Amino acid sequence: MTYLRPDFRHPDAPTNDLGYTSKDYEGALSTLCAGCGHDSISAALIQACFEMSIEPHQVAKISGIGCSSKTPTYFLGNSHGFNSVHGRMPSVTTGANLANRDLKYVGVSGDGDSASIGLGQFAHVVRRNLNMLYIVENNGCYGLTKGQMSATTDIDSVNKSGMVNEHQPIDLVNLALELGATFVARSFSGDKEQLVPLMKAAMSHRGFAFIDVVSPCVTFNNNAGSKKSYDFVREHNEATSALDFVPMKDEITTTYEQGSSQEVTLHDGSVIHLTKAIKGFDPCDRRAAIKAIKDHNERGEILTGLLYVDTDPTDLHDMYGTSCKPLNSLKEDVLCPGNATLQSINESFR
Incomplete structure (x- = not known):
């Protein structure tokens, strides 16, 4: 068995606006279990970045610890990356973002990394509205330590050993909404048609964009009785709408019937087309979203x-009034304006 990815690619492989093929957005060969939902999420990210013609070196990938936090190795191999301490990905991303606001930040975490040891960090990065895409690859178990139940394991869910969960789960989507997240979505690793446009919209959003992706663990949590197995999610998945993302540079058109669709325009002019599946659902109404999630949970649906x-959020840089230029591009005369300026600042606090 080899862990080396072959270099050969079809000479007529399609390219994006930058002249890159999808190969340019790949990473190392995955060492996760065959069939792991996390690999499907990596593939969706590769496709989203390729279609958006994002320069790989303009992306910074940050992760914590866990099966999910290994996955940044498997996509965007030519981007910046940092594998941090368990549960501390948000604070590392915050520091990097404040130092260089020009990069696109993708934080990858898991249900253990975010809902257990990192729950406090998750809460604060949400309420600070850091400009980033935060993905939780949620399999409802601790895959690296033999499948113990996690904080997101659904009540009455049965794990591979036959143990039934009696604890109330933490719903990170509901928590993100309550804490003020400005972009909240949930998807399924096996639904690329939904996941890819969600990722594209999230990376175009200014502010904290959170996607909770149900990603079955084929080794420890894909059995009958698990509420995060492939079969259960496919049978109980209820989508708010069909989704299409149109970047600002493309012509904005729609062929949807009047009254059945909604357009959401992001701050940069990009548009999200929604063909509604739930009558009356408004993606710009936070309270309605919380109610819809709870109503579906009570019916056993995801x-x-x-x-x-x-559509018009205020991110952390707006709140702090930071420099419009990355700190590493500022010259000494700006960073060290001299003693007179320092004395003036000190006087303003007296």
Whole structure:
């Protein structure tokens, strides 16, 4: 068995606006279990970045610890990356983002990394509205330590050993909405048609964009009785709408019947086309999103799709009034303006 990815690619492989093929957005060969939902999420990210013609070196991937946090190795091999401490990905991303606001930040975490040891960090990065895409690859178990139940394991869910979960789960989507996240979505690793446009919209959003992706663990949590198995999610998945993302540079057109669709325009002029599946659902209404999630949970259904978006958010750089230029591009005369300026600042606090 080899862990080396072959270099050969079809000479007529399609290219994007930058002249790159999808190969230019790949990473190392995955060492996760065959059939792991996390690999499907990596593939969706590769496709999203390729279709958006994002320069790989303009992306920074940050992760914590866990099966999910290994996955940045498997996509965008030519981008920046940092594998941080368990549960501390948000604070590392915050520091990097404040130092260089020009990069696109993709944080990859898991249900253990975010809902257990990293829950406090997750809460604060949400309420600070850091400009990033935060993905939780949620399999409801601790895959690296033999499948113990995690904080997101659904009540009455049965694991591979036959143990039934009696604890109330933490719903990270509901938590993100309550804490003020400005882009909230849920998807399924096996639904690329929904996941790819969600990722494209999230990376175009200014502010904290959160996607909770149900990603079955084929080794420890894909059995009958698990509520995060492939079969259960496919049978109980209810989408808010069909989704299509149109970047600002493309012509904005729609062929949807009047009254059946909604357009959401992001701050940069990009448009999200929604063909509604749930009558009356408004993705710009935070309270309605929370109610819809709870209503579907009570019926034993998993609500996926774009759940909430704020089209004109204020991110952390706006709040702090930071420099419009990355700190590493500032010259000494700006960073060290001299003693007179320092004395003036000190006087302003007296």
